[in-house]
Amino acid sequence: xxxxxxxxxxxxQIRRAIRAGLHAHGxxxxxxxxxxAALDAIALNLPDVVILDLGLSDLNGIEVVRQVREWSxxxxxxxxxxxxxxxxxxxxxxxxxxxxxKPFGMGxxxxxxxxxxxxxxxxxxxxxxxxxxxxxxxxxxxxVTVAEREVHLTPTEFDLLTELATNAxxxxxxxxxxxxxxxxxxxxxxxxxxxxxNQLRNKLEAEPTRPRFILTEPGVGYRFREExxxxxxxxxxx
Amino acid sequence: xxxxxLNLRMRSISWHRSQxxxxxxxxxxxxxxxxxxVLFPFRPDLNALNIALIYLIVVSAFSLAERIGPSSLxxxxxxxxxxxxxxxxxxxxxxASSDHALALFxxxxxxxxxxQLTGRARAHTEEALRHGRQxxxxxxxxxxxxxxxxxxxxxxxxxxxxxxVFGLDGCAILLDERGxxxxxxxxxxxxxxxxxxxxxxxxxxxxSHRQIASLxxxxxxxxxxxxxxxxxxxxxxxxxxxxxxxLLPITTKRRAxxxxxxxxxRERPRFDEEESRLMATFANQAALxxxxxxxxxxxxxxxxLERSDQLKSALLSAVxxxxxxxxxxxxASATSLLQHDVSWSDEDRDELLEAIxxxxxxxNQFVANLxxxxxxxxxxxxxxxxxxxxxxxxHDAVNRSATIRGDRPLTLDLPETLxxxxxxxxxxxxxxxxxxxxxxKYSPEGSPIAxxxxxxxxxxxxxxxxxxxxxxAGEEVRIFDRFYRVEARDRPIGSGIGxxxxxxxxxxxxxxxWAERNEGRGITVRLTLPLGTHMREASSSHSEAAR
Numbered sequence: 001x002x003x004x005x006x007x008x009x010x011x012x013q014i015r016r017a018i019r020a021g022l023h024a025h026g027x028x029x030x031x032x033x034x035x036x037a038a039l040d041a042i043a044l045n046l047p048d049v050v051i052l053d054l055g056l057s058d059l060n061g062i063e064v065v066r067q068v069r070e071w072s073x074x075x076x077x078x079x080x081x082x083x084x085x086x087x088x089x090x091x092x093x094x095x096x097x098x099x100x101x102k103p104f105g106m107g108x109x110x111x112x113x114x115x116x117x118x119x120x121x122x123x124x125x126x127x128x129x130x131x132x133x134x135x136x137x138x139x140x141x142x143x144v145t146v147a148e149r150e151v152h153l154t155p156t157e158f159d160l161l162t163e164l165a166t167n168a169x170x171x172x173x174x175x176x177x178x179x180x181x182x183x184x185x186x187x188x189x190x191x192x193x194x195x196x197x198n199q200l201r202n203k204l205e206a207e208p209t210r211p212r213f214i215l216t217e218p219g220v221g222y223r224f225r226e227e228x229x230x231x232x233x234x235x236x237x238x
Numbered sequence: 239x240x241x242x243x244l245n246l247r248m249r250s251i252s253w254h255r256s257q258x259x260x261x262x263x264x265x266x267x268x269x270x271x272x273x274x275x276v277l278f279p280f281r282p283d284l285n286a287l288n289i290a291l292i293y294l295i296v297v298s299a300f301s302l303a304e305r306i307g308p309s310s311l312x313x314x315x316x317x318x319x320x321x322x323x324x325x326x327x328x329x330x331x332x333x334a335s336s337d338h339a340l341a342l343f344x345x346x347x348x349x350x351x352x353x354q355l356t357g358r359a360r361a362h363t364e365e366a367l368r369h370g371r372q373x374x375x376x377x378x379x380x381x382x383x384x385x386x387x388x389x390x391x392x393x394x395x396x397x398x399x400x401x402x403v404f405g406l407d408g409c410a411i412l413l414d415e416r417g418x419x420x421x422x423x424x425x426x427x428x429x430x431x432x433x434x435x436x437x438x439x440x441x442x443x444x445x446s447h448r449q450i451a452s453l454x455x456x457x458x459x460x461x462x463x464x465x466x467x468x469x470x471x472x473x474x475x476x477x478x479x480x481x482x483x484x485l486l487p488i489t490t491k492r493r494a495x496x497x498x499x500x501x502x503x504r505e506r507p508r509f510d511e512e513e514s515r516l517m518a519t520f521a522n523q524a525a526l527x528x529x530x531x532x533x534x535x536x537x538x539x540x541x542x543l544e545r546s547d548q549l550k551s552a553l554l555s556a557v558x559x560x561x562x563x564x565x566x567x568x569x570a571s572a573t574s575l576l577q578h579d580v581s582w583s584d585e586d587r588d589e590l591l592e593a594i595x596x597x598x599x600x601x602n603q604f605v606a607n608l609x610x611x612x613x614x615x616x617x618x619x620x621x622x623x624x625x626x627x628x629x630x631x632x633h634d635a636v637n638r639s640a641t642i643r644g645d646r647p648l649t650l651d652l653p654e655t656l657x658x659x660x661x662x663x664x665x666x667x668x669x670x671x672x673x674x675x676x677x678x679k680y681s682p683e684g685s686p687i688a689x690x691x692x693x694x695x696x697x698x699x700x701x702x703x704x705x706x707x708x709x710x711a712g713e714e715v716r717i718f719d720r721f722y723r724v725e726a727r728d729r730p731i732g733s734g735i736g737x738x739x740x741x742x743x744x745x746x747x748x749x750x751x752w753a754e755r756n757e758g759r760g761i762t763v764r765l766t767l768p769l770g771t772h773m774r775e776a777s778s779s780h781s782e783a784a785r
Contacts, residue, residue: 082606083613085622085664103602105595194625194658209629209652216630218663219622 002028003117006047008038008064009079010057014102018051021106022113035059042068049113052096053079054087062091069095075116077109085219092173092220099171099220115169115226130165133228135204135213137165144204151203156181160196161204164214169226171217197222262308269300270315274323281324286338289324290345298352306357313349320345372516375403379523389531393423396524400500401425403520404513407481407503411488411524412441413496419445422496432499437483441497444485448494450514453483484509486521490529498524552721556734560604564597571597596641603671607735610668611720614742621662621746628659628666628698628767632691635670643678643687651690659698659767665743666767669751672736673702673763681706681760697749697766705760714753714761740765 005027007018012033019029030045032038035056042050050068054061065076078091078099088099097116100109130137134147142158144151153161159181164172178186178193186192201208212228273296277289293316301309322329325338333339379399386392393411401409408426412419419441421432444451486498498521502509509517571590575582582590613619629652636648670689677687681704688703709717716722720738744751744765751765 082602083609083664103598190624198627198658209627210633211630216626216634216663218667219624 002026003048004028004030004045005113006030006032006038006041006045006050008032008035008050008056009053010034010055011053014053014079018109021109025110027113035061035064038064039067042072042074047074049117050074050076051079051109051113052076054084054091055081062087062094065091065094065096073120075113075120077112077116079104088220089173089175092171093175097170111169119167119170126166130168132165132168132213132224132226133230135228137161146204153200153203157196157200157203160193161200164222164224168224171221171223173221175221177221259305259307262304263311266300266304266308266312267315269296270312270319273316274319278323284324286325286341290320290341293320294345294348294352297349298356301353301356305360306353309353309357310350313346313353316349317342317346368512372519375516376519376523379520380527383523383527386527386531389528389535390422392527392531393524394425396498396520396527397423397425400498400517400520404500404517405502405506406500408499408501410499411496412438412499413528414445414494419497426501437485437499441485441499444487444497445489445494448487448489450487450518451485452509452514453485482508484514484517486514486518488521488525488528490525493529495525495528495532549721552734556721557608560735561601564601564604567597568594568601599641603675604735606668607672607739610665610739611735611742614739614746615720619665619742619746621665621743623660623662625658625660626663626666627656628661628691628700629656631661631663631667632670632689632700635667635674636689638667639671639674639678642675645683646678646681647684647686648674649686649688651688653691653693656691656693656698657769659769661747661767662743666747669740669743669765670700670702672740673765676736676763677702677704677706677760679706680704680708685760694766696770697768699764699766701762701764703756703760703762705756705758708759709753709755709761711755714755717753718751737763 003026005022007015007022007029008031009015009018010033015031015033019031022029030041030047032041035058038050038052038056039059041047052061052064056064061078065078068074068076075098076096078088078096079102080088080091080099081102084101092099097119098112100112126139128138128140130139136143136145138144139162144153144158144161160177163177163180174190174193178189182189182192197214198208201211201214204213205211213225215223215225217223270293273293277284277292297309297313297316300312304312318331321331321333321342325342326334333342379396382395382399383392386395393413397409397411400406406426408424410421410424410432412432413422419438424432440451440453481501481503484500486500487494488496488498498517500509500517571593574580575587575590632650632652636650674687674689681687685705688701690701690703692699692701718737718741719734721734722738741751744767747767749765749767751763754762754764756762
C-alpha cells in the first residue's frame, strides 16, 4: 500500500507543487489548509507522515505540533521560511522531526521524508554496527574506525557521536543533544556541545572546517550526514 | 546679570515696595523736624533768607534720594515749619514783612521746582533701569534659547526661565495641538489644575483673542473674560483656587501656538502690570523660538519624505530589475517546456530546467537580501550569537556561491589555527556570499577571486579581492550604501542591496567593512569581526532589546 502524506499549507500553489512532486514518487497525498483541518485529518486518516507549514492562518504550526504529539508519533516535517530559526527550534523541540526551508527542492523534501519514515519505523530495531562511508561505529563494543583506523573517543564523545549517528539524516537541536548526552540539567550549556563537536570533528574529519559527517545547521543544531561524500570527492568540496 | 540676582531684586522690589513707600513719608517728616530742631536755637541770629536756603538744601537733598511724593511732603512741611517757627509773628501763618513774604514764596517756588525736576529725572532713571533689567532678562532668555534645538528643550528652557525670574510657584506652556491645549512643559509642582476644563477654556479664549487673562488679581485689565454673570462659573480645581494665575498668549503673526500659564501663591505679591508686560515679552520670545523649532521640524519631515521618495524609486528600480530578470527567464523556460508540439532533446530540456532552478535560487537570494535590508533599516536585527569556527562559515559561503561565481577561479587563504569567533552563522555566511557575489558580478568570466582570512590582535580580518571593473576614486565607501550601483559600461549589474546588507550585518557584529581599490584591477572588500568578550556584550544587549 502506498504511503500516505498529509500536506498542511494555506497556499494552494505550494500544496499543488508538493502533491505533484510526491505523487510522482508513489506517495498518496492528502491536503489540509488550516491547523484545525490538519488535526482532524491526522486523527481521522492516520497519515504516515505530515508536512506542516509553520505560518498557518488559524493555529500556530508549533501549537499543531504540540497537540499532535499529545497522542501521536507520526513524523512531522516543518516548512519554514528564511530567518525563522527560533520558530524552527521551537517546533523541533516541541516534537517535530525535521524541517525544510522555503523555497526548497523536491529532492531535499523527499530526503527528509525518507529519513523521518525510516526513523519512525526502526525505533526498536537498532543495528549494532553503523556504517557511513569509511566511518564505522560499533555500538556494543564502543569502537569507532575511520578508513579502518581506530579513533579513540572519550565516553562523552562516543555518546555524542552515537546520538548523532543513530539519528543520521535528521536534524538534532542543541537542546536535544545536550539533554540526551549530558542530561536534562545541561540543556542550556551550548558551549559544552560546541567544544565536543569540535573535538569529534578533529578526530573524525579529514578537514574539520569542511565536515563530511557532522554538519552545522546554523542557529538550530547539527545533522549527521547519512551518505557522506568520500574524502576525495571534488563535487562537494570546493 | 544673572537670573538669580535679578530674581532676588525683582522679588525684593515687589515685596518691600509698599512698606518702603510708607517709610519714605515718615523720613520726610523726620528730616524736616530734625532740620527745624537744629535751626531753632539760631533763630535770633539767622536771617529768614538763610533759613529758607538751608531748608531748600534739605528738601533738595531729600528729593534726590526719594520719590516725588515724599519729596513734595518734605517741601510742604518745610514751608509750614519755616512760616510758623522762623517768620515773625512766630507760631502763626501770617507774615508781617513783605521781605519775609518774598522769602517764603521764593522758598516754596524753589522747593516745588527742585522736587519736580529731581522727580522727573528719577522717573527717567527708573524707567531706564527697568528697561535695562528687561533687556538683560530677555537677552538671557534668547541666549539660552539659541542653544536649544528640540521643541521640548526650548519649551523647558522658557518655562524654567519664567519660573525663576518671576519667582513663580508654577509655570507651564500649553501648546495648541489640533485644537486641544496640552501641557508640553511644566516647572514647579503646584499646577494641579492644568487639565481643568475651565482653565483650558480660558486658555483657548486667551489664544483666540490674543489677550492676557488673569485669575485672582483684581486689576480690571487682568480680569477673566466674559460677562459679569458668567464670572461665577469659573470654578477652578483646588490647585488653582488659592493662587494668582496669569495666562498669556504665545503667538506670532502667522499662527497661535499656545498659552503660557504662570501661577503664584496668594501669600506673595500679586502680578502687577509691569510683570505681566515683561512676561508677555517672554511669551513673545518663546513664540519665536517655538515657531523656529516647528519650522525646523517641518523642514526635517519634508526632507525625510523626500529622501524616502528617492529610496522608494531606487527600490522600485532595483526590484523591477532583479525580480523581473529571473522571472522572465523562468517564465520563458517553463512555457518552452509546456509546448507539446516540440520534442525537446534531453540536453535542451535539462538546460531549461536548470535555468528555472537557478533563477529561482537567484530570486530567493534577492528576496532574502531585501528582507534582511528591511530588518537592518528597521533596527530589528536580532543576531543569535554563538561561537563558530569562521573557516567553516567561509567554506559554507564559498559552496553556496558556487553557481554565481561560475568559472571564476577562487583561491582560499585560511590560517591553520583560528580561535572560535562569536557570530550569527547565518548572517556572516550571508555577508560572505554577498561580497563574493559582488566580486563575481563585477568581474569578467575567468578572472580570479581571492578570499583571505587573517587573525589580527583582537579581530579577524576577511578580504575578498577581485580583478573586475573596479571603482571610481572616492566611491570606496559609497558602494555600501543601499541601492548604490557602479555604472558599468552598458548597464548596472547589481541591485545595490547585497553590500548594504553586508555592512548592516557586519556592523551589528561590532565589525567594520570597507573597500579598497587595487593597484592593478578591481577592488578588495575587507571586513573585520572582533574577537573575544566584546561580542558577549553585543549579544546580551541585543537579546535585551529583543525582550
